[in-house]
C-alpha cells in the first residue's frame with residue numbers, strides 16, 4: 001500500500017483515502033443497520049481516513065487534515081453559504097496555485113532582504129557585456145523587477161506556470177517599463193539553463209534533487225546556481241548566506 005501511494009501526489013492520495021474511508025463507513029453502517037447523525041458519520045470517516053493515511057505513509061500533518069476534512073464539510077454545509085461562494089474560492093485558488101497539488105511548490109515570495117543579497121551575488125559589471133539571470137518559478141516577478149532596477153546591465157528572465165502570478169508579473173514588468181526583463185508562461189522543466197549566468201530558484205524540498213540534475217547537466221562552468229531556503233540533498237553548496245529576514249531565509253550558492 002505504501003509503495004502504491006508514493007507514486008501519486010500526496011493530495012491525490014489524500015482524496016482517494018477520503019473516498020475509501022467514506023465507502024468503509026457507509027458499508028459498516030449498512031451492514032450493522034445503524035444510523036448516525038451526519039456529524040458522527042463524518043467524524044468516523046475522518047478517523048478512518050487518518051488511519052488509512054498513516055498506513056499509506058502520508059506526512060504527519062496530513063493526518064490532521066484527513067481527520068478534520070469530512071467534519072469540516074458537514075459543519076460548513078450547515079451554514080448554508082451560497083454554492084457560488086465555493087466555486088469562486090475554488091477558481092481563485094486554481095489560478096493562484098494551479099498545479100501545486102502535483103508540483104508541491106506553492107506561491108510564496110522571497111523577502112526584500114533576499115533580493116538585496118542577490119544583488120551582491122550578480123556578476124561584476126563589464127563594459128558592453130550584459131549578464132543573464134533566470135528565476136525558476138518567478139511568482140509575481142518581485143525578484144526580477146527589483147534586480148532589473150538595481151542592475152540594469154543584466155537581462156532578467158522568469159518562467160512561471162500559475163496563471164494569475166504569471167499575468168501579474170507581466171503587468172508589473174509592463175507598467176514599470178523594464179525592457180531588460182521578461183517572463184514566460186512555461187514549466188521550468190522545459191527551460192534550457194545553458195544561456196544563463198545566474199539561475200535562482202525558490203521552490204520546495206520536493207523538486208531539489210531533480211533540479212540539481214538539470215542544473216548540473218545544463219549550466220555552464222563558472223555560472224551560479226542559487227537556491228533560496230531549500231538545499232540539495234548530498235550536494236553541499238560552496239557558500240551559505242543568511243540574509244537575516246523574517247522568513248529566516250538561507251541562500252545556498254553553487255559555482256558550477
Ligand SMILES: C[S@@+](CC[C@H](N)C(=O)[O-])C[C@H]1O[C@@H](n2cnc3c(N)ncnc32)[C@H](O)[C@@H]1O
Pocket residue numbers: 097103105106107108109110135136137138139140141142143159160161162165186187188189201202203
Ligand atoms: C515559492 S514561489 C517563488 C516566487 C519567486 N521566485 C520569489 O522568489 O519570490 C515558487 C513559484 O514557482 C512556481 N512553480 C512551481 N512549479 C513550477 C514549474 N514546474 N515551472 C514554473 N514555475 C513553477 C509556483 O507557481 C510559484 O509561483
